[in-house]
Amino acid sequence: MKCSRCSREAVYFQRHSGRHLCRKHFVEDFIRRVKRNIRKYRMITRNERIAIAMSGGKDSVVLAHVLKSLYGDRRDIELVAITVDEGIANYRPPTVETAKEVCRELDIEHHIVSFRDEIGLELDEMVEKGERNACAYCGVFRKYLLNRTARELGANKLATGHNLDDETQTILLNFLQSDVERLARLIPSRVQEGLVLRIKPLREIYEKEVVLYALLHNLPVSLDECPYSRTPVRAVVRDFLYDFENRYPGRKFSVLRSFETLIPCLREMYPQIDLRRCEVCGEPTPKRVCQACELKAELGLLGPEVSEGNDTDQA
Ligand code: SF4
Ligand SMILES: [Zn+2]
Ligand SMILES: [Zn+2]
Structure with a gap:
């Protein structure tokens, strides 16, 4: 099969656009979409x-x-x-x-x-x-x-x-489990002291x-695969999305776009919390003691008193 954009042999059929792409045009398209996402x-x-x-x-x-x-x-x-x-x-x-x-x-x-x-x-x-x-x-x-x-x-x-598969699985999983607060955590966050912005x-x-x-x-x-990776619900969502995308190409983008449309509402419902410093390690956290220190205490790596008195359960 020839590339839809030139006369070279295609290496990839891009189902959501209906195009066959040769190596050069596949890489160009890939990079163009990464750049567009970075700019957006x-x-x-x-x-x-x-x-x-x-x-x-x-x-x-x-x-x-x-x-x-x-x-x-x-x-x-x-x-x-x-x-x-x-x-x-x-x-x-x-x-x-x-x-x-x-x-x-x-x-x-x-x-x-x-x-x-x-x-x-x-x-x-x-x-x-x-x-x-x-x-x-x-x-x-x-x-x-x-x-x-x-x-x-x-x-x-x-x-x-x-990647797109990871993101759409997480979005759908949070919807299906009615965990809208966790969904809101996927929104790009604002700069806060001590927290390096994730991209x-x-x-x-x-x-x-x-x-x-x-x-x-x-x-x-x-x-x-990691030997501990046993997340049956995510695997079901992954398989469902795979099948859905196969039948209706481009639907993973639809999931992402729907989430993006909801961002302003989610921002209002779950405004970003001002972080403070963990009293034990000094890392940014919404709580008195960060989750890492709590887990360390549970594992006997810190004194047990650190997990007492945390006044919110938000991660
Ligand atoms: S333990 Fe869980 S979170 Fe860590 S690498 Fe394995 S599957 Fe991923
Ligand atoms: Zn080409
Ligand atoms: Zn800490």
Whole structure:
């Protein structure tokens, strides 16, 4: 099949636009959509130091490659990558190696922080010791370390590799579980002291396009899944969206657009809370003690008194 825009062989059929695209026009379209998304939310403007959350998985690897190709020549924009090693045996070590290799090849300053050194236990040990599931510890501590490390490195933005599939799954999941407050947390937030603004440059790119971009650029694509990833509800939503998109191409964009239309209402319903400093660690939090310190206390890594007297349960 020929490309719809030139006479080369197509490498991709873009169902939502009905076009066949060759390598050149696929990459051009990919980059154009990333740039449009960055502009729409003013994710990256001038004089920025951007920390890339670099797990070593395909999304973060592609994100680093795209940001390097877009901003590598800009003197006023610096890129730095942060890898959080949670301590998941057999799963995390290879992706940490991938992250190192990619950063070396792209010439991006790279920092690795681990749960073991920064929190006091590896994730595998937390799961054995604590009562919660792995993702509950992992999500809180990873977010905590990414924000703290990005800020300590002087970054003013923290870029994550969430793609269109991730975003639409989260939006729909929150609707289906009637968790509108959690839905409101997807709204781009305003600047607050101590909090590095998160940006998602790939949020309008399908996951399969991320994979194809990686393959076309010879970037590593790991298909390994985290051994703790058991989220049946999300898997059902993912499969539903996949099927729906297959029958009616472009519907993932419709989900995203509907969410964007609701943003002004959500902002009014859930205004952003002014953050204060955690009394234990000093990190920004809406509560007296941050969630990371609460979990540390639960795991016996801090005195138990820190979890007492928190006056709000908002995360
Ligand atoms: S699936 Fe694995 S990497 Fe993802 S949040 Fe859960 S424990 Fe962490
Ligand atoms: Zn072409
Ligand atoms: Zn704290």
